[in-house]
Amino acid sequence: MPRRNAELDMSPEQFRELGHRLIDLAADHLRQIGSLPVSTTATPPEVRKAIRSDRGLPETGADPRALLEDAVRLLTQFSLFNGHPKFFGYITSSAAPMGALADLLAGVMNPNLGSWTLAPAATEIELQSVRWIAEFIGFPASCGGLLVSGGNMANFVGFLAARAAKAGWDVRTEGLQAERPRLISYVSKETHTWIQKATDLFGFGTNSIRWIPVDAQQRMQVEDLRKAIADDLARGHKPFLVVGTAGSVSTGAVDPLREIAAVSREHDLWFHVDGAYGAPAAAVVTEEDSLRALSLADSLAVDPHKWLYAPLEAGCALVRNPEHLRNAFSYRPPYYWLNEQVVNLVDYGPQNSRGFRALKVWLMLQQIGREGYIRTISEDIRLSRRFHDLMSRHPQFEPFTQHLSINTFRFVPADLRSGIGSDTVESELNTLNQQLLDRLVNSGETFLSHAVLDGRFALRACIVNFRTSEDDIDAMPDLILRHAGQLSR
Numbered sequence: 001m002p003r004r005n006a007e008l009d010m011s012p013e014q015f016r017e018l019g020h021r022l023i024d025l026a027a028d029h030l031r032q033i034g035s036l037p038v039s040t041t042a043t044p045p046e047v048r049k050a051i052r053s054d055r056g057l058p059e060t061g062a063d064p065r066a067l068l069e070d071a072v073r074l075l076t077q078f079s080l081f082n083g084h085p086k087f088f089g090y091i092t093s094s095a096a097p098m099g100a101l102a103d104l105l106a107g108v109m110n111p112n113l114g115s116w117t118l119a120p121a122a123t124e125i126e127l128q129s130v131r132w133i134a135e136f137i138g139f140p141a142s143c144g145g146l147l148v149s150g151g152n153m154a155n156f157v158g159f160l161a162a163r164a165a166k167a168g169w170d171v172r173t174e175g176l177q178a179e180r181p182r183l184i185s186y187v188s189k190e191t192h193t194w195i196q197k198a199t200d201l202f203g204f205g206t207n208s209i210r211w212i213p214v215d216a217q218q219r220m221q222v223e224d225l226r227k228a229i230a231d232d233l234a235r236g237h238k239p240f241l242v243v244g245t246a247g248s249v250s251t252g253a254v255d256p257l258r259e260i261a262a263v264s265r266e267h268d269l270w271f272h273v274d275g276a277y278g279a280p281a282a283a284v285v286t287e288e289d290s291l292r293a294l295s296l297a298d299s300l301a302v303d304p305h306k307w308l309y310a311p312l313e314a315g316c317a318l319v320r321n322p323e324h325l326r327n328a329f330s331y332r333p334p335y336y337w338l339n340e341q342v343v344n345l346v347d348y349g350p351q352n353s354r355g356f357r358a359l360k361v362w363l364m365l366q367q368i369g370r371e372g373y374i375r376t377i378s379e380d381i382r383l384s385r386r387f388h389d390l391m392s393r394h395p396q397f398e399p400f401t402q403h404l405s406i407n408t409f410r411f412v413p414a415d416l417r418s419g420i421g422s423d424t425v426e427s428e429l430n431t432l433n434q435q436l437l438d439r440l441v442n443s444g445e446t447f448l449s450h451a452v453l454d455g456r457f458a459l460r461a462c463i464v465n466f467r468t469s470e471d472d473i474d475a476m477p478d479l480i481l482r483h484a485g486q487l488s489r
């Protein structure tokens with residue numbers, strides 16, 4: 001048969017040759033990642049100049065080998081490397097190399113996981129990955145679930161399942177009409193901004209959120225939750241959803257999930273747990289009974305691209321009863337032709353065509369197994385506690401919090417220590433620590449982020465990084481103080 005000589009196609013030989021070249025370059029990058037600056041110091045105009053962003057769309061093609069080499073060169077020179085051993089910013093993990101290889105294979109095979117027929121092995125791999133994640137964190141393995149782009153989307157899936165299950169009318173058909181009672185969600189003040197996006201995008205409005213106060217450990221105060229529910233019921237509103245956070249975005253705090261589950265049950269509310277970051281620690285943190293109580297949730301979000309070290313993107317939504325996913329998302333338009341004997345993942349979430357995110361998760365879970373993950377996550381927690389202890393012992397630091405693998409602290413120069421708590425000193429400390437963070441991030445030596453705790457600006461380190469060693473942590477006090485010494489006061 002004559003082959004169509006398609007310009008986008010490659011001969012197998014050319015693909016092999018380019019693939020080998022690309023893997024060589026990627027391996028070189030991984031070898032040197034610890035000696036590169038964590039982040040680029042290039043300005044936006046410099047980055048734009050490097051990628052020649054003023055170029056128009058190319059009219060004609062170019063040599064693929066040169067294109068790939070150029071892409072590697074640009075990305076090596078002008079990126080932030082969250083895989084660097086001293087990257088401690090936000091909640092972004094080092095990505096396991098196995099995940100990168102899996103993404104390459106997923107792209108080659110390119111199954112569409114919207115329907116089982118379009119992706120037989122891939123769908124079963126996704127379903128198995130979801131079950132394994134549930135098993136790992138102690139959520140019932142009989143749950144339904146799917147992989148999505150990340151924590152926001154995984155939480156949206158839980159939110160929408162709750163909406164369909166608890167509204168009390170056919171909300172998918174009728175929507176949120178004025179004559180219906182207002183549907184109210186309850187979250188702690190430390191809850192990630194996904195809840196604002198969810199209530200906003202799905203038409204509830206952010207005024208439908210009740211922000212429940214937290215205690216000194218940033219955990220939801222359950223008595224305030226009870227009061228808020230009672231107030232709303234008295235006003236004729238319809239409480240439908242309570243969110244507990246398992247590892248808050250700022251400090252890693254874990255809400256009292258067991259108590260929240262009890263309140264949800266009492267009032268027949270949907271109990272959703274945002275474990276986007278912290279849920280994997282349920283497999284290891286034996287002393288945190290509260291974290292293990294995530295097993296009581298009706299739905300749960302957990303991000304493989306956070307503490308399971310998958311390359312972006314991979315979030316996971318789990319729903320205790322798979323029927324609730326179908327009830328929230330399923331449609332049967334005439335142009336679908338689905339095998340009804342099997343799971344079609346289009347029924348479980350908002351996406352229609354779906355990529356093969358599961359392959360990386362599936363392969364990584366097998367690469368190191370449950371025990372390997374427990375060891376790796378435990379080591380992140382141990383290093384975070386070590387960081388916290390170092391800050392506690394040092395006279396020029398004030399440690400604040402340490403939960404899971406996040407610690408917060410601030411730099412306090414000796415002459416300001418006695419004034420802590422006074423408005424002027426607090427304001428000066430805030431300014432100093434903001435400037436310090438700026439310096440640190442721009443130094444390329446490390447990458448921290450920040451938290452604001454009762455108005456105090458804190459530096460924040462989150463270790464979801466299998467490349468970080470004890471030496472990296474032990475170097476941090478001197479590294480930070482060296483930059484603090486260069487601040488102009």
Ligand SMILES: Cc1ncc(COP(=O)(O)O)c(C=O)c1O
Binds near residue numbers: 194248249275
């Ligand atoms: C607790 C929590 N929930 C949700 C999210 C949102 O996750 P993503 O950025 O993957 O959408 C984050 C992100 O850091 C988070 O920490």
